[in-house]
């Protein structure tokens with residue numbers, strides 16, 4: 001396979017608190033290697049939520065517009 005390159009753009013992915021609807025969820029612990037669970041806490045109301053295999057905030061890369 002030849003090497004291929006394309007232009008991508010970083011986007012920040014955040015999760016807005018389910019409880020207060022205003023705060024962003026922030027990772028408060030490392031991922032549990034067995035279950036994939038990662039504890040997060042709302043920066044405003046301290047609501048705790050567990051996400052599996054994903055953490056917030058995180059950066060993802062998307063193709064620049066026109067490419068997809």
Ligand SMILES: [Zn+2]
Nearest residue numbers: 017020042045
């Ligand atoms: Zn909240």
